[in-house]
Amino acid sequence: MTQAEGGATPRERYRAQVRAEIKERAWEQIATAGASALSLNAIAKQMGMSGPALYRYFRGRDELITELVRDAYRSLADAVGAAAKDGAEVAALAHALREWALADPHRYFLVYGTPVPGYHAPDDITAIASEIMALLLDACAGAVGPADAGATPFGTHLEENREWAGGHPAPPAALHRALAFWTRLHGVLSLELAGHFTGMRFDPAQLFAAEVDALAGPPGARGA
Amino acid sequence: MTQAEGGATPRERYRAQVRAEIKERAWEQIATAGASALSLNAIAKQMGMSGPALYRYFRGRDELITELVRDAYRSLADAVGAAAKDGAEVAALAHALREWALADPHRYFLVYGTPVPGYHAPDDITAIASEIMALLLDACAGAVGPADAGATPFGTHLEENREWAGGHPAPPAALHRALAFWTRLHGVLSLELAGHFTGMRFDPAQLFAAEVDALAGPPGARGA
DNA sequence: GTCCTTGCGTTAGAACCTATAACGAACGCA
DNA sequence: TGCGTTCGTTATAGGTTCTAACGCAAGGAC
Incomplete structure (x- = not known):
């Protein structure tokens, strides 16, 4: 373009x-x-x-869709990257993520939705995913509180398998926090976008905000 | 059948x-x-x-799929119901959910995956969803800790919009906990089943367990 | 400016799919 | 034994992806 x-x-x-x-x-x-x-x-x-x-x-429908997935990932990485530019607060990334998802729900599902059985993402796409994860790890590493000292069982497990962080020098608590950020916010967003909250009267934005709040606080709270 | x-x-x-x-x-x-x-x-x-x-x-492909979705929901409700029979620990429900999801990932995505744009679930299916939510609320209401006293902002918001709980007499903290249970575990499960963790070396089961642990502890932890 | 190659868009066609219409046969009930 | 409902069939319409073969036009080379 x-x-x-x-x-x-x-x-x-x-x-x-x-x-x-x-x-x-x-x-x-x-x-x-x-x-x-x-x-x-x-x-x-x-x-x-x-x-x-x-x-x-x-080449065919598949290649077009793969291209669209690539663009969607790129767009998400840019959105998150822009939010991470300055303050780099975890909440800022979360807000950027939600904005990006609400702007085009189908684009979100193209990235995080039901996978096509045979499909395997090419390397450059997984590279963009790693890029996003790196941004997230930066933000999480910057927000390590004093309460993060106690090692959780999962924290030690992450310490042993931290290749996915791509050599990022984040403490285990930050790794855990980044993973929780990803899975929890995806949980709220995907259910909201899929319409599973329609009918229930509460405001999804407030549930999302509550999750972000919890994320900003203790990471593995009460673990061990 | x-x-x-x-x-x-x-x-x-x-x-x-x-x-x-x-x-x-x-x-x-x-x-x-x-x-x-x-x-x-x-x-x-x-x-x-x-x-x-x-x-x-x-009548057509749509009606068959709707029927399958209904059966999937029914199956999930039965699985969760069986786990809730005795002790009714929140962790037991979580374990049942994960077992059910791993047993047939595509069935999970049929229920919680990318929605079809035009589709609207018939009433009896949403009724089963409510049934599952009721089981979850039971378990969460039974696990209200002393730390749940402090009202979080989202807790009061839920207190004001609790119609979705179907008249269930659960305190706001339990409502919040049930919602967090749903969204967080869905977050981990859907990313795992979609294959977003492949390549990263950590064990998804342990991440799931960590989330369940966090859930068993403070619900809105650090909210306000 | 002229040729030649490359690439673009076309139509035709194969192999799928969902879904409807019309027909004949089989089945169950009285 | 007869009759009506229902089932399974074939034919057909319209949709999809994708391949193959053809003609034309545009660009580059000289």
């Missing part, structure tokens, strides 16, 4: 532009009907082209 | 039996390829029938 004009040859520029427009339409479809309803045929028709033309630009 | 033999007329018995077999095959397909790959045609072919025959038994 940004480097569409940076292409060398006219053909490459045109190609990049068409690819961008295809993804644009794809995002529109996903925003309204979800990823499962994404139809290459419909996109082509919408663009005034006839069906198989799109296969010049994407 | 159970009441297949309770039918009055031979026709009804046969019909119930065929419906049961269709659902059986559907579950097999879902277990291997997920709900999105469920094909009425394939089921029919597998049963030696030709395509449209299944429409005598289900």
Whole structure:
């Protein structure tokens, strides 16, 4: 999208532009009907082209979706990164995450929703995921309270298996806090976005805020 | 499945039996390829029938899936109910939930996974969901610690909007704890089942256990 | 400016899918 | 034994992804 004009040859520029427009339409479809309803045929028709033309630009439906997942991850990393720029408070990251999720629920589900059985994310996507995790670890390492001294059972387990942190020099309590941040906020967000709270009258934002509050306090609270 | 033999007329018995077999095959397909790959045609072919025959038994793909969702909810309610029978410890419910989820991940995603845009669950399904919530509230109400006295901001918000608890006489702290139970354990389970922990070396079971531990302790810990 | 190559978009078609319509046969009930 | 309901069939319409083969047009080379 940004480097569409940076292409060398006219053909490459045109190609990049068409690819961008295809993804644009794809995002529109996903925003309204979800990823499962994404139809290459419909996109082509919408663009005034006839069906198989799109296969010049994407190997197939899977490759397009993989590209969209990549963009979604990139977008999330940017959103979280922007929030982590200054203060780097854990609550700020949480807020950025929620904003990003509410802005386009289907995009959230594209990243964190029900996985496709055969699908395995390519390396560059998992790299972006690690990048997000690093931001989270930074924030969590910066917020280690004095109460984090006591080692929890899970803390020691994490100490022994901390390869996933990619060499990040965070204490076990921070590792645990980062993991809890991820799983707890995903828990609230995914249930909210999936509509499991509709009917129940309480405000999901306040439940989310309560979880963020708990996260800002004790990490493994009462563990051991 | 159970009441297949309770039918009055031979026709009804046969019909119930065929419906049961269709659902059986559907579950097999879902277990291997997920709900999105469920094909009425394939089921029919597998049963030696030709395509449209299944429409005598289900209005369409949607009705079959709705039925499967209903069965999944029922199964979850039974599993949780069985665990709540005796001691009624919160940890026991958590363990039952995890067992149920790991037994068939795709079944879990059928209930808690990415929602289909147009779909709205029928009343009897939401009723089962309420039933599960009631079991959870029972367990949480029985585990109110002395530390739960202090009213958190979210606790008072829940006190004001407690219709979703269906008149359950649980203190606000128990309501909060039940909600946290649901969202936190779903957070860990769904990320684990979706494969977001693969590559990271830690044991998901221990993270789950740590969350259960935290749940058994302070509910809104440090809120306010 | 002219040729030649490369790539784009087309139509045709195979193999799926859901879903409806119309027909014939079998089954159960009286 | 007859009759009506229900079942399973085939045919059909319309949708999807994706491959193959063809023609045209645009870019680069000279």
